[in-house]
Amino acid sequence: MNFPSKLIENAVNEISKLPGIGKKTALRLALHLLKQKESFTEELSSALLALRKEVKYCNTCFNISDQEVCSVCSSPRRDKTIICVVEDIPDVLAIENTSQYNGLYHVLGGVISPIQGVGPDDLKIEALIDRISAKNTQDKVEEVILALPATMEGDTTSFFITRRLKEFGIKVSTIARGIPIGGELEFTDEITLGRSILTRVNYSAD
Amino acid sequence: MNFPSKLIENAVNEISKLPGIGKKTALRLALHLLKQKESFTEELSSALLALRKEVKYCNTCFNISDQEVCSVCSSPRRDKTIICVVEDIPDVLAIENTSQYNGLYHVLGGVISPIQGVGPDDLKIEALIDRISAKNTQDKVEEVILALPATMEGDTTSFFITRRLKEFGIKVSTIARGIPIGGELEFTDEITLGRSILTRVNYSAD
Missing domain, CATH: 3.40.1360.10 (Dna Topoisomerase Vi A Subunit; Chain: A, domain 2)
Known part of the structure; x- marks a missing residue:
C-alpha cells in the first residue's frame, strides 16, 4: 500500500502491529482518529501509556492491580x-x-x-x-x-x-467440562459430548 | 465488566471507542500492550498523536498530505x-x-x-x-x-x-458497475447482474 503521507503510513504501521488488526483496519482506525477531536487521540494515547508505564501486578495472585495487593486478595469478604x-x-x-x-x-x-x-x-x-x-x-x-x-x-x-x-x-x-448451557447436543463436538456422558452428574444423589 | 485496575479500565474504555472494537477486543489489545516492551506502546501512541496533530490536507484535492499540495497534485507526470x-x-x-x-x-x-x-x-x-x-x-x-x-x-x-x-x-x-473480475454469475445480486446486462459493452465495436 502506498500512503500519501508519512504520518499516516507510520500510524498505520504501528496500529497494524496489534494482534488481529491488518493494514486496512489500521487505516480505517487512523482515519477515524482524524475525524475526531484532537482530545480523542490524546485521551487514547495517554490511557495506553499510563496503562503500560504504571501497571502493577498483585504480588500474591499476579492479577493486574492498582496496589501491591489486588482488591480480591485484600478483600475481607473473600x-x-x-x-x-x-x-x-x-x-x-x-x-x-x-x-x-x-x-x-x-x-x-x-x-x-x-x-x-x-x-x-x-x-x-x-x-x-x-x-x-x-x-x-x-x-x-x-x-x-x-x-x-x-x-x-x-x-x-x-x-x-x-x-x-x-x-x-x-x-x-x-471446572466442569460439558455441553454449554443453551447448547444443542447435535452441534456439540464428539469429544465434549463423549466426555459429558462419561462425567455425567448423578441427579438422584443430590 | 468489572476491572481489577483503573488503568486497564481506562485503557479498555478508550480503545473500545474506536469503530468496530468492542470491550473484549479492547481488553485483548490492552493486555497485548502489557506483554510487549514499553517502547511498543510509546511508538504506537506517538505515531497516533503525530498523525492527529501534524496532519495536513492538500489544499487542492483535500487528500491527506505532508505538504500544502499533495504529491499527486504537484507531480508533473500526472x-x-x-x-x-x-x-x-x-x-x-x-x-x-x-x-x-x-x-x-x-x-x-x-x-x-x-x-x-x-x-x-x-x-x-x-x-x-x-x-x-x-x-x-x-x-x-x-x-x-x-x-x-x-x-x-x-x-x-x-x-x-x-x-x-x-x-x-x-x-x-x-466508474463501471458490474460483476467483479473472478465473480460468479450465480452469486451476484440481481441488481448488479441486471445493470451489467443493461450496460453491456459492445465487443464488435472495439
Whole structure:
C-alpha cells in the first residue's frame, strides 16, 4: 500500500502491529482518529501509556492491580481457603463476571507448552506452591480449582500442578467440562459430548 | 465488566471507542500492550498523536498530505486534465493501488445524505467547481470521473455534481458497475447482474 503521507503510513504501521488488526483496519482506525477531536487521540494515547508505564501486578495472585495487593486478595469478604488457578488475566475477569466464585485467584501467566518453549519455571507455579505451603497464614488453603483451558497444554499444566500439590493433601478440582448451557447436543463436538456422558452428574444423589 | 485496575479500565474504555472494537477486543489489545516492551506502546501512541496533530490536507484535492499540495497534485507526470471525484481518502489509496489511473483526485469528504444531515455544502463540491472553472490554469479540466459508492447517497451525489457541471460542457463519466473480475454469475445480486446486462459493452465495436 502506498500512503500519501508519512504520518499516516507510520500510524498505520504501528496500529497494524496489534494482534488481529491488518493494514486496512489500521487505516480505517487512523482515519477515524482524524475525524475526531484532537482530545480523542490524546485521551487514547495517554490511557495506553499510563496503562503500560504504571501497571502493577498483585504480588500474591499476579492479577493486574492498582496496589501491591489486588482488591480480591485484600478483600475481607473473600474466602481465602480456595484458590482458583487461571492461565491469564481475562480469565479472572470472566470468572468474576459470573458472580459465582468467592475465593482467591492465582494467575499463572500462561500454560506449559514445550512447542512454544514455555516450561513450568516460566509460569507462577512455584509462587502457587509457596502460597499453599505458607505456614504463617491464618487461612489455610483447602482447595485449588484448576480453571485452565481444555487444550493439551492446559491439561498438561493441570496434571503438573496436581502432581506438585499431592504432598499437601488438599483438595484439587477442575471446572466442569460439558455441553454449554443453551447448547444443542447435535452441534456439540464428539469429544465434549463423549466426555459429558462419561462425567455425567448423578441427579438422584443430590 | 468489572476491572481489577483503573488503568486497564481506562485503557479498555478508550480503545473500545474506536469503530468496530468492542470491550473484549479492547481488553485483548490492552493486555497485548502489557506483554510487549514499553517502547511498543510509546511508538504506537506517538505515531497516533503525530498523525492527529501534524496532519495536513492538500489544499487542492483535500487528500491527506505532508505538504500544502499533495504529491499527486504537484507531480508533473500526472494528467491534469482529468479529475477523479471520490468520497474519502481510502478511495484514493484504493485507486492508486490499481496503477490504472494517472489523473488527479478530488476528495469530497463524504456523500450527500439527508438522513445523516449531510448536504452539498458540507462537502467539497464548490471547491471542485472552482477547480474546473479556474481560468488561470494551463491544464484545463476535460473530464470528471465520478468514483462514488453505488448507494443511494452515492448516486444522489453523482447526480448533483453532474448537474452542477453541466454548464462547463466537460465530459462527466462514472466508474463501471458490474460483476467483479473472478465473480460468479450465480452469486451476484440481481441488481448488479441486471445493470451489467443493461450496460453491456459492445465487443464488435472495439
